[in-house]
Amino acid sequence: MSITAKLLRVYQADRQIRGLKGRVQAAERFLKQREKALADLDAKRDSLSGQARHLKAAAHNDETEIAGIEERIDKLREQLNAATTNKQYTALLTEVNTFKADKAAAEERALETMTRMEEITASLEALQDERAEMVKLRDLARAERDARMAEIQERLTELEAERAVAAEDLPPDVLAEYESEVEFRDEDVMASIQEMDRKRLEYCCGACQVLLPVDVVSSAINGGSINRCPSCRAFLYIEQATRDAAVPTKR
Numbered sequence: 001m002s003i004t005a006k007l008l009r010v011y012q013a014d015r016q017i018r019g020l021k022g023r024v025q026a027a028e029r030f031l032k033q034r035e036k037a038l039a040d041l042d043a044k045r046d047s048l049s050g051q052a053r054h055l056k057a058a059a060h061n062d063e064t065e066i067a068g069i070e071e072r073i074d075k076l077r078e079q080l081n082a083a084t085t086n087k088q089y090t091a092l093l094t095e096v097n098t099f100k101a102d103k104a105a106a107e108e109r110a111l112e113t114m115t116r117m118e119e120i121t122a123s124l125e126a127l128q129d130e131r132a133e134m135v136k137l138r139d140l141a142r143a144e145r146d147a148r149m150a151e152i153q154e155r156l157t158e159l160e161a162e163r164a165v166a167a168e169d170l171p172p173d174v175l176a177e178y179e180s181e182v183e184f185r186d187e188d189v190m191a192s193i194q195e196m197d198r199k200r201l202e203y204c205c206g207a208c209q210v211l212l213p214v215d216v217v218s219s220a221i222n223g224g225s226i227n228r229c230p231s232c233r234a235f236l237y238i239e240q241a242t243r244d245a246a247v248p249t250k251r
């Protein structure tokens, strides 16, 4: 068996493996979408939890501040009751009023904080429900993917074993060359040489249709080494019928 024929075995196994995996891909993509949606919800939850913690600390600060102001006002009231002059009384009263204004401002802030806390708590609760729903959808998508996977598994294992045997049979440098090409193109890693005009020795690449040099065609017919299309770099092989037609005496 020529190297090209051995390479063709690897290529054909790869194509069948890819075709088989294609059946799972849609389910796989769907599962990835669900997982992404779940991760987005988790990020949103983390952000809201962070805000809730921040607001809790702010509420605590507001309470402490209000308590402090109330204490100050109580002391000033005592002093007010003990005031002996009108001037003293007026000064203390002004101070009480300033603290009262501060307290009102702090209370307003505290109220805003509380309102915002309630909003965030409600958002978090809604998010928990949404998340629980999404976990169910993600699990369904995963079960679907696993079911599709189970359907192909047996045939896939067979093909992968065939592919491994065929690859083992190839010179390592040829296999490496082929595999690096596979990374860059999905289709047409190998292409058949197609006859255009036998008498004029015109043959083209089955992948890109470019006319092939005569030495590439004769090398492929003789089945010696690996031949690649000079234009699209596909690995070339020649069908038995095309070869037989090209070399009628060898039929």
Ligand SMILES: [Zn+2]
Binding pocket: 191, 205, 206, 207, 208, 209, 210, 229, 230, 231, 232, 233, 234
């Ligand atoms: Zn080509």
